[in-house]
Amino acid sequence: MEFKQLVGSRRSIRYYQPWHSVEREKIQTVLEAARLSSRAVNADFAKAIVVERDSLSDEERDSLKTPTTQAQLDLAPVWIFWYADPDAPKVGKTSLKLLVDAGALNPSHGWSHAYVDDVVWPQVLTPIINNPAVLAVLVCVESGLAICQSLLAAVDEGLGTQLTAFNSEAAKPILQVPDHWIPLWLQLLGYPAESPDGGGQRPRGPFEEMFFEGRYGTPFRRDPAVVDRLRAARMIQEEAPHPWRQAEVRGLSRMFGLPE
Amino acid sequence: MSEDLEGVSGPGPGDLAELASVQRWLRAYGVHWGETSTPSEVQHRLQVLAHFCGFCDSTPDDLVNSLFREAPEGRRIKLKRRRAVMAQIDEFEREVGKGDAKVGREAGNVVRSFLIHNGVALTATPLR
Numbered sequence: 001m002e003f004k005q006l007v008g009s010r011r012s013i014r015y016y017q018p019w020h021s022v023e024r025e026k027i028q029t030v031l032e033a034a035r036l037s038s039r040a041v042n043a044d045f046a047k048a049i050v051v052e053r054d055s056l057s058d059e060e061r062d063s064l065k066t067p068t069t070q071a072q073l074d075l076a077p078v079w080i081f082w083y084a085d086p087d088a089p090k091v092g093k094t095s096l097k098l099l100v101d102a103g104a105l106n107p108s109h110g111w112s113h114a115y116v117d118d119v120v121w122p123q124v125l126t127p128i129i130n131n132p133a134v135l136a137v138l139v140c141v142e143s144g145l146a147i148c149q150s151l152l153a154a155v156d157e158g159l160g161t162q163l164t165a166f167n168s169e170a171a172k173p174i175l176q177v178p179d180h181w182i183p184l185w186l187q188l189l190g191y192p193a194e195s196p197d198g199g200g201q202r203p204r205g206p207f208e209e210m211f212f213e214g215r216y217g218t219p220f221r222r223d224p225a226v227v228d229r230l231r232a233a234r235m236i237q238e239e240a241p242h243p244w245r246q247a248e249v250r251g252l253s254r255m256f257g258l259p260e
Numbered sequence: 261m262s263e264d265l266e267g268v269s270g271p272g273p274g275d276l277a278e279l280a281s282v283q284r285w286l287r288a289y290g291v292h293w294g295e296t297s298t299p300s301e302v303q304h305r306l307q308v309l310a311h312f313c314g315f316c317d318s319t320p321d322d323l324v325n326s327l328f329r330e331a332p333e334g335r336r337i338k339l340k341r342r343r344a345v346m347a348q349i350d351e352f353e354r355e356v357g358k359g360d361a362k363v364g365r366e367a368g369n370v371v372r373s374f375l376i377h378n379g380v381a382l383t384a385t386p387l388r
Contacts, residue, residue, distance in 0.1 A: 071383045075386055257386060259368075
């Protein structure tokens, strides 16, 4: 799928074909996309555990649900539990030197092994690592970048996907994650039972209230010609709900025996 | 379904229609789905709800109120109570269905719909 159309076509899918398993190669592709995301100090902030829904017992599945995530967890055949690893930047001293050696961080921009050893590690990274509040922000943002790529890769593979909450306390003994990992999201994977466009692109706030030019309060001018071009490229699509969406939701509810 | 619900104890369907929680449900259901239910559809839903209220020895208003508590920061849902009610609905489904999962589910979903449109987030295990 072309990139602009891919960005415009991603939806949070909440109805999956529960009988349609996901090919292992597609799961790997989703993870590979996450691995290649932009990341500070080239550290592995995002960690994930892939679980086949049907490998869990009924009790385990139920324990992982939250009030509004029950149905989609039962429907999606693959669950990816995403965590952030606060220990990740501890490799910074080594990983930054690797970037120097790889020609990514160069003397033209002031980078050298000595700069990493004498300045970046002791004066920048170490204070961040020792400040839990700052560290949490850093690792969660960096992990979010990886998760975003995994969402787009899933859509590109023809899958439905969604980030949803999970009971992280219940997940600990099941997944046996290290205590210091920060639970983020549960990403569901499966083939959509609903229309892949989810009944239309979700409503968003006005562009001019989100993005500014020069200083806060001066909206970034949105060029209608660009909007038209993005519509043609399917990045901007028809806004939800399509006229038939309610009928689709009702049909899905009845097919799966879900309440109305 | 209607025949299954005859002769049960608890409030009758007509007794429920004026209750605040029931009115809120029927109004919200109509607004959400953009339709006006027929009198017989409403009567059927009320009959199922009345059956459930007899089943758990409660009233619709009390059932909803039992799921919330007042806290300094506002109304809060009681999660343990919610789980207990969900289990009651599952049990109700089995009793009403008498081995027919779809019949039981239809009844259970009437009760779930009532609670959902009164602000109690819950759903059912999908039939698959």
